[in-house]
Amino acid sequence: MAGIYIHIPFCTKACHYCNFHFSTSTHHIERMVAAIVQEINTLPFPAQDIDKNIETIYFGGGTPSVLNNEQLQSILNACYEKFLVTENAEITLEANPDDITRERLKGWRQLGFNRLSIGVQSFADSDLKWMNRAHNSATAADCIAMAYEERFEHLTIDLIYGTPTLSNEQLLINLKTAVNLGINHISCYALTVEENTALDYFIKKGKIAPVNEEVQDEHFHIMRQYLTDNGFEHYEISNFAKPGHRSRHNSNYWSGRPYYGFGPSAHSFNGDKMRWWNIANNVLYMDGIEKYQPVYEVENLTQEERINEIIMTGLRTTDGLHIDEANNKIGAYKTTPEAFLTFISTLRSYITEGKIIYKNNTAIINSEHRFLSDGIASDLFLSYD
Ligand code: SF4
Structure with a gap:
């Protein structure tokens, strides 16, 4: 089975740290929705042979909650017409707290969304102001309570840690607030400074202190301890879930299943060695789609690139890197004897240092050290030269 990702490239306000593809100029929304529908209907060439059975649909962005119900409906209809969406598919909508009202929640349920991902980021107003978010902490808490009342049982929030304004005490308050609100899935991301963001500019100008990695490491440990003590499974480097609430969509990415991406900047993967991604420019994307021209670039991964991706994603998760499975999929053992x-x-x-647990042919990074998983993975990368 495959997944579908829809990228909605609009936001009402630009957050200082964000380098995702989006525009704050929203007057093209209608035209963009039509282009995305057309892209789904016509399917780009590399997507023709991929499994049409779909078990997850994920609306991300940008901010998909800026679309009205008719616009969301038309994209969903296109997915249902083109693909075989399973009956119990996970259908997620990313929404920002300032877009959430009771009426909108009811509408999203009626459209078939059964999972909501709310961009909370922090429950501290000082932090939210520093990030240039469009909402405040009271709005975030209110909309979560409302979403539960409207039967969004699968609900996840994003939190950011490692920001200069976030003390250890406030981090704990953020986590306690989430737990007390009954949240059953939390994605926690370390603040990263991406090029060409306002945050990058402010740090270079000396207006904001640079990110402190020791603080991030400390935050990671506080977060992991608090959430695992409160019944969450740390199932991926940045993701925590109560039993039965893992993200099926993201889990499929990590286990190497195929996915289709529609909309500007959206990435796709055929489940083997081919990836392609759409142009990250709204006007060029819409122009190209309307003229039936390709708007994507294709990359064919080498065996080495693919196996090292499998090592990286496997080690980020609690399911770990299954060595025989990696071998069956991609020939992990066919390296040079020296590399092996x-x-x-x-x-x-x-394993001797206790950073990796090895059982049943599977290497799993000890949860305590999962913050270092990318570094550990790169030490294990295989070479085929
Ligand atoms: S709302 Fe999300 S996508 Fe939009 S600018 Fe903020 S972080 Fe980026």
């Missing part, structure tokens, strides 16, 4: 010996000895030393 280095892989084994590096793996052994991480």
Whole structure:
């Protein structure tokens, strides 16, 4: 089964740290929706042979909650007409707190959305102001309570840690607030400074202190401890879920299932070695789609690139890296003897240090050290030269 990702490239306000593709000029929304529908109807060439059975649909962005119900409906209809969407599909909408009202929640339920991802980021007003978010903490708490009342049982929030305005005490308050509100899935992201963002500019100008990695590491440990003590499973480097509430859509990315991406900047993967992604420019995307011209670039991954992706994503999750499965999928053992010996000895030393647990042919990073998983993964990367 495959997944569908729809990128809605509009936001009402630009957050200082964000480098996702979006525009704050929303007058093209109607035309953009028509282009996305057309892209789904015609399917780009590389997508023709992928599984048409769909078990997850995810509206991300940008801010999909800026679309009205008719616009959301027309995109969903296109998905249902083009694909075989399973009956119990997970259908997620990302929404910002300032867009959430009781009426809108009822409308989203009627459209078939059964999971809501709310961009809370923090419950501290000082933090939200620093990030240039469009909502305040009271709005965030109110909309979560309302979403539960409207039967959004699968609800996730995003939180950001490692910001200069976030003390350890406030981080704990954020986590306690989320737990007390009954949240069953939390995505926690370390603040990263991306090029060409307002945050990057302010740091370079000396107006904001640079990100402190020690503070981020401390925040990560506080967060992991608090959430696991409160019944959450730390199932991926940035994701925590109560039993039965893991994100099916994201879990499919990490386990290498195929996915279709529609909309500007959306990425797609055929489940093997081919990826493609749409142009990250609203006008060029709409112009190209309307003229039936390709708006994507394709990349064919080498065996080395693909196996190292499998190592990286596997080690970020609690399911870990299943060595035999990696071998069956991509030929992990067909490296040079030297590269394979280095892989084994590096793996052994991480096991001896207690950073990796190895059982049933599966390497799993000890949750305590999962913050370092990308570094550990890169030490294990295989070479085929
Ligand atoms: S709302 Fe989300 S996508 Fe839009 S600018 Fe803020 S973080 Fe980025």
